[in-house]
Amino acid sequence: MKPVNLAEKLSTFSEHWSPKIVAQYNGNDVMVVKAQGEFVWHSHDDTDDLFLVLKGTMTIQMREGDVTLGAGEMFVVPAGVEHCPMAADEVHLMIIEPRNTPNTGDVATAVKKIEI
Amino acid sequence: MKPVNLAEKLSTFSEHWSPKIVAQYNGNDVMVVKAQGEFVWHSHDDTDDLFLVLKGTMTIQMREGDVTLGAGEMFVVPAGVEHCPMAADEVHLMIIEPRNTPNTGDVATAVKKIEI
Numbered sequence: 001m002k003p004v005n006l007a008e009k010l011s012t013f014s015e016h017w018s019p020k021i022v023a024q025y026n027g028n029d030v031m032v033v034k035a036q037g038e039f040v041w042h043s044h045d046d047t048d049d050l051f052l053v054l055k056g057t058m059t060i061q062m063r064e065g066d067v068t069l070g071a072g073e074m075f076v077v078p079a080g081v082e083h084c085p086m087a088a089d090e091v092h093l094m095i096i097e098p099r100n101t102p103n104t105g106d107v108a109t110a111v112k113k114i115e116i
Numbered sequence: 117m118k119p120v121n122l123a124e125k126l127s128t129f130s131e132h133w134s135p136k137i138v139a140q141y142n143g144n145d146v147m148v149v150k151a152q153g154e155f156v157w158h159s160h161d162d163t164d165d166l167f168l169v170l171k172g173t174m175t176i177q178m179r180e181g182d183v184t185l186g187a188g189e190m191f192v193v194p195a196g197v198e199h200c201p202m203a204a205d206e207v208h209l210m211i212i213e214p215r216n217t218p219n220t221g222d223v224a225t226a227v228k229k230i231e232i
Contacts, residue, residue: 001181003189023192025166025212026144030190050141052210054188065117072170073119074146074210076139094168094190096141096212 006032006054009116010092019095019103021115029101029113033093041084042105047098049077056091060084122148122170125232126208135211135219137231145217145229149209157200158221163214165193172207176200 004022009032013020017039019031035058051060052074059068060075061084067075077083097103102110120138125148129136133155135147151174167176168190175184176191177200183191193199213219218226 001178001183003183003185003191005189007188023166023190024164025192026164026195026214028142030166030192048140048142050139050146062117067117067119069119072123073121074139075119076141076146079142098142 004030006094007092010034010054012116016090017103018111019113021113024099025096027099028096029099031095031097031113033095034090035085035087035093036090038086039084040104040109041082043080043082044077044097044101044105045080047101048079049083050096051075051077051085052094054092054094056087056089058085058087058091058093061086120146122210123208126150126170128232132206133219134227135229137229140215141212143215144212145215147211147213147229149211150206151201151203151209152206154202155200156220156225157198159196159198160193160213160217160221161196163217164195165199166212167191167193167201168210170208170210172203172205174201174203174207174209177202 019033021029023030053069104110135149137145139146169185
């Protein structure tokens with residue numbers, strides 16, 4: 001029963017595109033992640049994908065148009081929508097996905113999410 | 117397909133303890149809320165309750181101990197756990213609950229959540 005300080009959690013690792021679990025909410029993983037560069041195009045057929053930018057700026061590229069998010073801005077990529085996150089400079093995010101959702105949309109290429 | 121700026125959404129209303137829906141995530145309402153003073157003791161039997169403080173400080177009172185959250189800190193009240201949020205000064209929050217969850221734990225006393 002203690003608060004989760006998101007910046008403190010983010011200070012404990014440096015690798016990019018490797019979400020760390022900081023809390024659970026109704027079968028979802030609440031995660032923090034650092035990102036820089038371009039991720040891979042992918043989609044999640046069964047789930048929406050919630051992004052909240054905590055620091056920096058990122059663009060979520062989608063086939064029908066891009067969405068650019070600064071700190072304090074969020075966006076939910078609807079299930080099934082192909083997207084590719086991109087950040088010129090390092091960005092810090094909070095994301096929420098159902099437990100065991102592969103970050104690349106494919107278990108074969110997904111990173112293992114660990115709890116911190 | 118556009119970003120949700122949480123501070124901008126919060127600037128559009130002033131009432132306390134009246135969550136406004138700013139996005140949907142897998143059948144959940146993502147909401148912003150302003151709070152000041154003490155809410156009511158309640159619990160949600162069927163759902164966890166996610167609080168993220170965006171501005172200010174709040175305490176989530178629980179029977180087994182309190183949790184105090186500052187900006188950038190989050191806490192998930194587990195389903196069934198009685199709690200009573202409290203904020204001496206105005207606090208701005210992002211919260212997530214399944215659609216149609218009564219904010220007081222009781223539909224008879226709950227505020228109607230509107231989309232902004």
